[in-house]
Amino acid sequence: MNRLNNIAIIGGGITGMAAAYYAKQAGAHVTMYESSDRIGGKIKTVYRDGFVLECGPDGYMARKPTLTELITELGLDDDLVRSMTGTSYIYVRNQLRQMPAGSVMGIPTKFWPMVKTDLFTWRGKLRAGMDLVLPRVYTGTDISLDTFFRTRLGSEVVEAMIEPLLSGIYNGTLDDMSIESTFPQFITIEQKTRSLILGMKALTPPVQAGVKPREAGKFLSLQQGLGVLIEALRPSIDRLYTETKVASVRAHEVTLADGTTESFDSIILATSPNALGPILGLQEAEKLSELKRTSSITVLAAFDEKEVAALDGTGYVIAKAEGNALTACSWMHKKWPHMAPKHKALLRVYIGSEYVPDLLAKSDETIAGFALRELRKIQHVGTPIFTKVERHIDTMPQYEVGHKQYVRAFEERLSTLDGVEACGAILHGVGLPDCVDSAKQAVARVMAGQAVSV
Template structure:
């Protein structure tokens, strides 16, 4: 970046110490700025939290990220952690439906079938459901230029049985929401592109699916990456980018080049980057478009990690399963972490991670951890056999997952256009352009670059 920008932005305030704020601190520091990071909690990392216990590595938040998104891998490499990168193992994926764990058809990509015979032979769907899914090959395009829900898009193209049994459990888990609410433009715009190009999702996804490479075993082709020490190592590696760290510090408001703290103190900065939770944007900025983002729906969830002797877990060959809503189970999924990420558990041990659906969180939120863990285990035992755990760990994620509802793209565009009028203030984070870790890092880099460009104009 230009020397002019370094001189112009020698003091930057970043509000929020999750992965987005930490990445913003890194990119600003790399440009030569003095970085002040302000965080309301008493720790950094946001949703990322790694705990070490009895030889286990417990990821209570994200456990990895999509390898196909390069920005986070580049950041990890720049931080000197490339030798710590590990790729997830793969295996058979399952869906629990009609009181049984059933294999996901081979060739399914995000719930979209791309191979004929696996779809014909699977016991996951009835023949009526299979025939209805085949209509995708002939029906006209569903998306007509205006945002619609994922539910309407997929149900029209592939039918209710495929949606309820496979697509909904897979896709809704990413956002911890419901397909009826989620915007196709903001969550999976690639499906719009495929439909516009080939009309049929099945044919379009089939064309995009790369052939299996000769000599490459399935266990070597995992789509996710993580860090062997745990993602907490990424948080610690980013910490030195911060020149001045202010934990347990509340901000009352933000104005161009000015931060007002809860105690009434006011400080001036050359640039300010908001990497805070979406509910804070409205109170901090005060304009209607920010208030709109703060008012958008957010959902909660809980994760329960349970460690076992491996002999006490009746696990099939694979990395876990999702659970169809029709089964009435409080769990939405269970990951066999010791199979997906072997580095997380000692040899001879098993580590299971259960996800409690958002609709069950309000009734459990104020229960003791042991009660929540016992409840989760009782739900798990409806599906598979497990013995007595060596220990459990409960993590609550309350109102942390922003919902990209229909019209979200337009709300974000209005917010960003309004923020352009605020000199020296940028925003980034999961509420804007993606909830995954790489998306958050991309957002942070974009915010720092925008500060650079906007300040360069004034020099």
């Protein structure tokens, strides 16, 4: 083995696993340290009674290519499944109301559906229309999503449509979230066309002849769940240490929690955000680790199909003002038909972060009972066949206003630490393809550095 290719990867989530794969492809000998008893991190697929249960992420954005390329390289492309689409709903003013046709990420792009929708008052609709004439809001300095959208489209559209949709992706609140780091595409659109409505309209491809809208889902997943991807990446690791926490990393050296140390040519950090600061002991890393992270609890509930109100569509988000503890409900069996056996239904509900502290110590049974009571305020469901509760504590990094500067400062500082790279959800995007992208780039930097030292 070439000593220069001896690489340690810290953290066995999708980022670390992808890094292991790319490093192995480049000829490295890969050692992985993972503090928990399993690899996969937030990706966790469980099988029960013919159901495929995704306890963490359930799919990824198809338009970001790196993950699909990785899946293809692994020979899993035949197992790719595309999400089904259909009507989406918003629970607002005590009722499930259809999202106006043509809305893209909460931005209306079609005139008549917007005119006819009962989601907003006339005043709200007219205010949203002012987007067509308002000047640009982003002037080169980072602002919150809340400021951006409220100024462009008005409060009603933000509170009833944009906030429930977009805040769910990061499990955060729009007034904390940086537009530069979360949805920079809206800046690009505004710079180009000034109006968001016109810009989004221009970007939305017309439905192709022969393609039914139900087939045009934007997300991909794997037939047997995303856990299959993790297992396909496992052979890239030469030495895997689970239940092995890394305490610190210095140039070329890893120190474990039990005090043992080992040297490597390169070290790639792919841990959860909160671990970066303590491991590196750098002020800039501490800053990232201290950034707000939110928690959520998800509850999967399996039913006989007749026990669930029959609505067309893939689920709904819930406006904050409704005071419900749930933020969203996905009809998984409709979005992903492979996840439930025939004539069965699978629902996944998300409990909002403000309810999590009180529920954390409660039993799974109590949490599931609470979630079902909240759910029944919105839609009919009978008695579940089973439920599965998953706690996601402090896991979702919040890209607050100014996030890019913190990341830049951290990366500049890290570049002074010989042989150490970092990647993962805390830096340049929380989506699975973003994580894979950042892993690929970290390995490329490592390899480029090694080429120089050779």
